[in-house]
Every structure is written in C-alpha cells, then in structure tokens.
Amino acid sequence: MKRVEATGKSVEEAVRKSLVTLGASEDRVKVTVLEQPSKGLFGLIGAKEARVQVELLPDGVDHAVAFLQEVTDAMHSTVEIERDDGADEVLISLSGANLGMLIGRRGQTLDALQYLTNIVANRHSDRHLRIVLDAEQFRKRRRETLEALSDRMALRAAKTRKDIVLEPMSASERKIIHAKLQGHPQVRTYSQGDEPNRCVVIAIK
Structure with a gap:
C-alpha cells in the first residue's frame, strides 16, 4: 500500500500536504499522527512541527487488480497488469506471454473474466465502477x-x-x-x- 509522511504547523496542514502528494481525498486514506506539534519555549526554542503518516486505502480497482493477479498466478502465467483510470471507466491491461488462454475464442474467456472483475471491484467500492479488461490489445x-x-x-x-x-x-x-x-x-x-x-x-x- 502507498503511504507517505509529511510535516506541518498543524496536523491538518500535514494531512493536506500528504493528500496532495497522494492525489487522494481524505475519505480514501488512513491517518496516523506520529508527532503532535509543540510551540517550544517562548514559542521558539524546541518548537516541533506535526508529523503524520498517511496511507492510501485500497479501492475497488485495487481489489480487482489483486483478484486478477491471483487468477493469473493460479494459471502459472507471468502477467504484467496496468491500470488506466478514465473519466467513465477504468482500463486494466494484461501483457505477457501466452495470453491466448486468458482471451479465449473471440474473447469469450476475457469477457467472462471482465465480468467477474467488475463484480469484485464493485463489491469493494462505494460508487459504481466500470472496468474494461484487455489483454495484448485484443479489444x-x-x-x-x-x-x-x-x-x-x-x-x-x-x-x-x-x-x-x-x-x-x-x-x-x-x-x-x-x-x-x-x-x-x-x-x-x-x-x-x-x-x-x-x-x-x-x-x-
């Protein structure tokens, strides 16, 4: 999982910096406060900034990618999985050797796998996701x-x-x-x- 650390004059500022780095909204992360800010002596000596660790939580597509990895591993296929988030859909592309078995006759196996992938993704998402699954640019x-x-x-x-x-x-x-x-x-x-x-x-x- 992707996580970052950031500092700021306040916890809120440190979190905002982390969200910008991750490109995520606050409802998609887990925040751990590592250090509270302190003003120090006279507001100068020994002052410390807040320090937080912000972890990006997996979304529906992350679960879908993990599902596909499990399927291809079970088939003893070495497959590279790439994700491309679009405005209306998410394209997940598979590349590697001997993907014919994953594609099937006229893409029937690929269509079936795409159907299952969408089920997995939407089971772990609070919004509807449309995933298009492709292999070696078959589609x-x-x-x-x-x-x-x-x-x-x-x-x-x-x-x-x-x-x-x-x-x-x-x-x-x-x-x-x-x-x-x-x-x-x-x-x-x-x-x-x-x-x-x-x-x-x-x-x-």
Whole structure:
C-alpha cells in the first residue's frame, strides 16, 4: 500500500500536504499522527512541527487488480497488469506471454473474466465502477476486425439488395457493428435472436 509522511504547523496542514502528494481525498486514506506539534519555549526554542503518516486505502480497482493477479498466478502465467483510470471507466491491461488462454475464442474467456472483475471491484467500492479488461490489445484488434467486417458486409448487402445476418456476437461486439454502420446511406442494422445466439442483421433501407 502507498503511504507517505509529511510535516506541518498543524496536523491538518500535514494531512493536506500528504493528500496532495497522494492525489487522494481524505475519505480514501488512513491517518496516523506520529508527532503532535509543540510551540517550544517562548514559542521558539524546541518548537516541533506535526508529523503524520498517511496511507492510501485500497479501492475497488485495487481489489480487482489483486483478484486478477491471483487468477493469473493460479494459471502459472507471468502477467504484467496496468491500470488506466478514465473519466467513465477504468482500463486494466494484461501483457505477457501466452495470453491466448486468458482471451479465449473471440474473447469469450476475457469477457467472462471482465465480468467477474467488475463484480469484485464493485463489491469493494462505494460508487459504481466500470472496468474494461484487455489483454495484448485484443479489444482494439477485435474492434478493427469488426469494423472492417461491417464495411464489407454493408457493401455486399448494398450490391445484392439482400439482408445479411452476421454470426452470433456478444452485446459489446454487436454495439461496435451498430455504431460503425449508424448513418450509413444504404443499410441499417438491428439485432435479432436470443442470447447467446443473438446476432446483427444488416438490412437494406
């Protein structure tokens, strides 16, 4: 856990300095007063500043990272875990060798692990957290593949004047297709079927 020590003319001032250093709010830390301030003789001789130790408490994402570390350790995988806090979501990226088992077929294992990671994070958080889990930039590469597929299938539908039904996809992947073809001049998209066999239809306008 991250902790810092700071001094100040008062305990409050020392704590404020620590919060700035940690980049945290007071409700996210544990404060230990190591030394109370004293004015000394005549307010000059032997005067001492307050000294505090401020420890950053783990948040939901910290618990999520610890959970992922336990999972990868159990799989005997050497994985580096990086965290990137955004405004609306937290991206946790995994990197290392032989991550195919963590990704699974079309990212199904990665999606399942992301679901569990979100459960762990929100169980230890007082606010809702949205965590996106990625491994070796799989999600970026998958997005690019799906967007290219969208363009090809939209072109085929426009040429043949026939609707095209894509293979079943997860909700997040269907969203990529819908977003890519939104506003297309010749086709529209909608989803049909029940999970886990729900799929995107590219239809002629």
